[in-house]
Amino acid sequence: LAKTTQPISMDSYEGQEVNITCSHNNIATNDYITWYQQFPSQGPRFIIQGYKTKVTNEVASLFIPADRKSSTLSLPRVSLSDTAVYYCLVGVPTTSGTYKYIFGTGTRLKVLA
Template sequence: LAKTTQPISMDSYEGQEVNITCSHNNIATNDYITWYQQFPSQGPRFIIQGYKTKVTNEVASLFIPADRKSSTLSLPRVSLSDTAVYYCLVGDKQGTGFQKLVFGTGTRLLVSP
């Protein structure tokens, strides 16, 4: 499974756009890139998943360059409630239909007023 590298922490202010970049140099052909958000004492919550180019949903965008060795999670106009830990994961379904998620230490985002 490909290992990911992300910044340990980031600071932002309300209303700003936040971009968190994740490096995954050893990503495999079948790997998807998935981002989760976690608040203290809660389970991780799925944000977005992509394979290539750009994916957008109601809460975030995911930008993946052609070589797929990195990806950027973009959170538009963050609010105080976006303060959380964000995890970038890569992995496929292991060819058997089962997915083992490998978490790193994540990026701790602090949004201030």
């Protein structure tokens, strides 16, 4: 079973780049890594997904090293509205051929003015 750990919290100032790392040392060969953002009293919202190397979209970048035992979400130039909890999500194959999804422990990002 994959164990996924993240730093509990991070503070940043507006305009800075923020990097949040997730450790998933037991990730299976074919697992993708997905990151979500969650605001209070809302469901998680998809940010970015990747399998290896680097993925970039309009809101974030995702860096995955060759061994895939960790991944780093990079948020460029954060704003106050980026204050939220960020989770990585890793899929683990089950014996029935489907996937079990394990959320990381979550990182509470606070962006300061």
